[in-house]
Amino acid sequence: MLGVAALLSAVVVVFGLTEEDLPLFAANGETALVQAIDNAFAPVEQTIVAGTEMVWLNRGRNDHNIVPEDRDPTWLFEDDVFAPGDEVSYVFQTPGTYRYYCSIHGNLTTGMPGVVVVTAPS
Numbered sequence: 001m002l003g004v005a006a007l008l009s010a011v012v013v014v015f016g017l018t019e020e021d022l023p024l025f026a027a028n029g030e031t032a033l034v035q036a037i038d039n040a041f042a043p044v045e046q047t048i049v050a051g052t053e054m055v056w057l058n059r060g061r062n063d064h065n066i067v068p069e070d071r072d073p074t075w076l077f078e079d080d081v082f083a084p085g086d087e088v089s090y091v092f093q094t095p096g097t098y099r100y101y102c103s104i105h106g107n108l109t110t111g112m113p114g115v116v117v118v119t120a121p122s
């Protein structure tokens with residue numbers, strides 16, 4: 001029995017509690033929209049269920065970009081600029097809080113910050 005308990009705790013350590021290790025949820029076919037206007041994201045904060053495709057649409061007259069807080073290239077577009085009328089999208093599969101900003105018009109605290117809050121499916 002002790003062996004089982006030790007094994008279980010080893011599994012918990014291996015599949016620990018960091019954000020990276022939370023489960024991936026498959027795309028669910030739903031979309032949510034954030035508009036980039038001049039110069040802000042609207043809404044600034046968007047909450048979605050994991051598996052939802054986030055779409056950013058540039059409704060302004062300026063170019064914008066989306067730079068992740070952690071500069072993790074696995075979830076976005078760090079060096080991409082999207083022009084007026086263009087859109088970019090990404091399916092968030094892992095619950096968490098994803099802060100970003102437009103580096104053309106600000107940083108995480110001023111100018112054009114945004115955040116996507118991804119919750120686990122119920």
Ligand SMILES: [Cu+2]
Pocket residue numbers: 039063064065102103104105112
């Ligand atoms: Cu911008």
